[in-house]
Amino acid sequence: MSASASPPNNRISETVKKMRRLCQLEVQSGWRYCNADLAVPPVNICNWSVAKLNEKGHIAWPAGKQVLHLGQQLIIPDNLHGYPVAGLRLLLGLTWWAEDAQIFVNGELVGRGDLFDCRDRVLLSSFANPGDEFLVILRLVSPGHDAGALVRSICLYEAADPVCFDPAFVAAELEILQNSIARNSKIINSQYPPTEIVADRSLTVKGEKLQSELDLAVELIDWSALPDREKFDRSLSVLRRCLLGYLRDFFEGFDDRTAEGTEGAEGERREEVFDVGEIGSATSIYIGEFGKQTSASGNFDDRTAEGTEGAEGERREEVFDVGEIGSAKSIYIGEFGELTSIYMGKIYLLGHAHLDLAWLWPIEETWEAAQRTFESVLQLQAEFPELIFGHSTPALYDWIEEHRPDLFAAIKKQVDAGRWEVVGGMWVEPDLNLISGESMVRQVFFGQRYAKEKFGKLMRVAWLPDTFGFGWQLPQILRQGGVDYFVTQKLRWNDTTEFPYDAFLWEGLDGSQIFSMMSAPIGEGIESVKLASYVFDWQVKTGLQAAFWLPGVGDHGGGPTRDMLEVAKRWELSPFFPKLEFAKAIDYLSAIEGMFLRPAAATAGNLGSIEGDNLPAFSESLSKIDVSESDKSGNLPVAETRVT
Numbered sequence: 033m034s035a036s037a038s039p040p041n042n043r044i045s046e047t048v049k050k051m052r053r054l055c056q057l058e059v060q061s062g063w064r065y066c067n068a069d070l071a072v073p074p075v076n077i078c079n080w081s082v083a084k085l086n087e088k089g090h091i092a093w094p095a096g097k098q099v100l101h102l103g104q105q106l107i108i109p110d111n112l113h114g115y116p117v118a119g120l121r122l123l124l125g126l127t128w129w130a131e132d133a134q135i136f137v138n139g140e141l142v143g144r145g146d147l148f149d150c151r152d153r154v155l156l157s158s159f160a161n162p163g164d165e166f167l168v169i170l171r172l173v174s175p176g177h178d179a180g181a182l183v184r185s186i187c188l189y190e191a192a193d194p195v196c197f198d199p200a201f202v203a204a205e206l207e208i209l210q211n212s213i214a215r216n217s218k219i220i221n222s223q224y225p226p227t228e229i230v231a232d233r234s235l236t237v238k239g240e241k242l243q244s245e246l247d248l249a250v251e252l253i254d255w256s257a258l259p260d261r262e263k264f265d266r267s268l269s270v271l272r273r274c275l276l277g278y279l280r281d282f283f284e285g286f287d288d289r290t291a292e293g294t295e296g297a298e299g300e301r302r303e304e305v306f307d308v309g310e311i312g313s314a315t316s317i318y319i320g321e322f323g324k325q326t327s328a329s330g331n332f333d334d335r336t337a338e339g340t341e342g343a344e345g346e347r348r349e350e351v352f353d354v355g356e357i358g359s360a361k362s363i364y365i366g367e368f369g370e371l372t373s374i375y376m377g378k379i380y381l382l383g384h385a386h387l388d389l390a391w392l393w394p395i396e397e398t399w400e401a402a403q404r405t406f407e408s409v410l411q412l413q414a415e416f417p418e419l420i421f422g423h424s425t426p427a428l429y430d431w432i433e434e435h436r437p438d439l440f441a442a443i444k445k446q447v448d449a450g451r452w453e454v455v456g457g458m459w460v461e462p463d464l465n466l467i468s469g470e471s472m473v474r475q476v477f478f479g480q481r482y483a484k485e486k487f488g489k490l491m492r493v494a495w496l497p498d499t500f501g502f503g504w505q506l507p508q509i510l511r512q513g514g515v516d517y518f519v520t521q522k523l524r525w526n527d528t529t530e531f532p533y534d535a536f537l538w539e540g541l542d543g544s545q546i547f548s549m550m551s552a553p554i555g556e557g558i559e560s561v562k563l564a565s566y567v568f569d570w571q572v573k574t575g576l577q578a579a580f581w582l583p584g585v586g587d588h589g590g591g592p593t594r595d596m597l598e599v600a601k602r603w604e605l606s607p608f609f610p611k612l613e614f615a616k617a618i619d620y621l622s623a624i625e626g627m628f629l630r631p632a633a634a635t636a637g638n639l640g641s642i643e644g645d646n647l648p649a650f651s652e653s654l655s656k657i658d659v660s661e662s663d664k665s666g667n668l669p670v671a672e673t674r675v676t
């Protein structure tokens with residue numbers, strides 16, 4: 033998926049980079065190495081040689097389960113490019129390609145991972161003191177089949193209180209905003225927006241105005257304030273406030289046009305917009321809805337609100353002076369009172385942990401990984417009650433039920449409470465290329481029988497994120513087995529024949545139709561810029577405002593991590609980020625299906641024909657995409673072997 037729709041704006045990009053440098057420091061070139069397999073982490077690495085980076089900036093070592101130790105003495109500086117770091121919290125972000133990774137800080141094991149759980153953010157200090165030292169040792173084992181690599185290492189200084197912002201956080205907000213403006217022009221060419229909006233070129237013009245306002249607004253950042261951190265942060269606060277004002281102006285005009293036909297007062301209209309699940313026909317543009325609460329003078333911090341009624345020039349002048357008034361140690365991310373998000377779009381989250389029953393490890397390890405994953409989820413749910421987790425594979429639940437009845441009972445409790453979703457539709461997530469039609473039927477039969485017996489209801493979502501090949505008879509088999517939705521992300525695995533739809537009706541050989549979704553990629557975390565880009569692309573491709581994301585380490589179990597949940601909580605406060613909410617797949621799918629379908633059809637019986645109003649239909653094997661429909665090069669054979 034491409035991250036940008038138009039050439040990046042240089043001024044914004046430069047500002048974003050510059051701001052990140054104030055609290056992020058690459059330390060990849062600071063590692064020393066030792067090839068010996070040490071029994072205990074060393075306390076001194078002075079005689080180790082400096083590790084060289086390859087052309088990709090990685091530290092690589094040979095394949096074949098070779099052990100490499102890397103060590104680095106990190107010393108907290110006084111400042112980064114003039115921004116004092118004292119009192120911030122310090123994390124070390126690491127990404128590796130290693131079969132086993134252990135992270136030691138000052139002799140203590142603080143983290144570990146593997147090929148699938150391949151990144152971590154280790155908390156080194158919750159209150160940075162300049163001069164404090166940390167000896168970090170990594171014990172890495174290369175995969176048997178591939179060279180190992182330390183891909184990235186970076187020190188991240190964040191606001192000590194996670195509900196407060198720091199320059200890197202605001203930089204990400206700016207980047208997201210920049211990307212969303214780029215999507216503005218792209219969405220006009222999308223196939224879904226109502227024609228009246230497509231035809232309205234003034235929207236583009238206003239988008240250009242917003243872009244120039246954004247370019248201008250970044251000059252509010254008071255670089256001369258450094259090393260006065262409070263004063264500098266205050267100027268970031270002023271920038272954010274200013275941006276909200278511009279966005280409000282932008283959407284006031286837009287709202288006037290789209291409000292046509294939506295009778296009633298402002299409050300009612302807003303309610304209507306949100307009630308539509310953020311997907312309504314009036315919402316084909318993705319930023320918006322400031323409503324009453326976003327008045328530039330109404331909700332901001334008292335210390336900065338004075339004088340904001342004035343003209344633009346006055347406001348900017350006032351804004352530059354604000355630094356002197358600022359006294360707060362750090363500034364709350366959600367400092368704008370009731371305002372929740374400038375985006376209509378919402379991101380629904382479902383915790384996920386892809387786990388193949390058999391792949392690169394012995395079957396015993398599958399059971400172990402499942403237990404570890406499920407226990408971790410239950411533990412996190414105790415601390416993060418909002419977390420909803422979804423998992424497939426009745427065969428796994430069956431094993432847990434037999435061998436870990438205590439764990440099974442705890443899972444069942446969460447299922448009953450609506451915080452754990454049993455998806456799948458089949459006994460396992462099977463290969464679907466090699467097995468016969470009867471085998472598929474049995475997959476559905478045994479899977480559904482187990483789900484009904486143990487959890488009281490059928491699985492309505494076929495959850496096959498990593499399955500290769502989807503035969504044309506599947507819609508019929510799934511629908512007749514009580515499955516109403518089909519979800520995969522595997523068709524993304526194609527750099528040549530791109531599957532054209534993200535939400536569509538898949539029609540089987542016999543005419544059975546199943547509402548289908550190309551889900552977000554699996555094995556992802558909560559990285560704000562990446563996540564927002566996914567949402568913008570989803571909106572352009574489907575016309576749906578609400579997107580669905582699957583945070584969680586995967587491919588060998590794992591699931592959502594504490595860090596992911598904490599990061600999500602932080603971004604939840606930002607008005608420059610879409611709202612986040614955990615939801616079950618079945619609820620999300622039925623909501624978006626309802627947006628596409630005619631009311632009469634939506635109430636049709638289970639196997640009744642669905643009439644999609646504006647939903648693309650696909651009548652073929654998903655492993656047999658007609659190249660004439662989607663392949664740009666135009667002369668490739670049917671892409672069966674590519675997808676399968």
Ligand SMILES: [Zn+2]
Nearest residue numbers: 386388498587
């Ligand atoms: Zn897999």
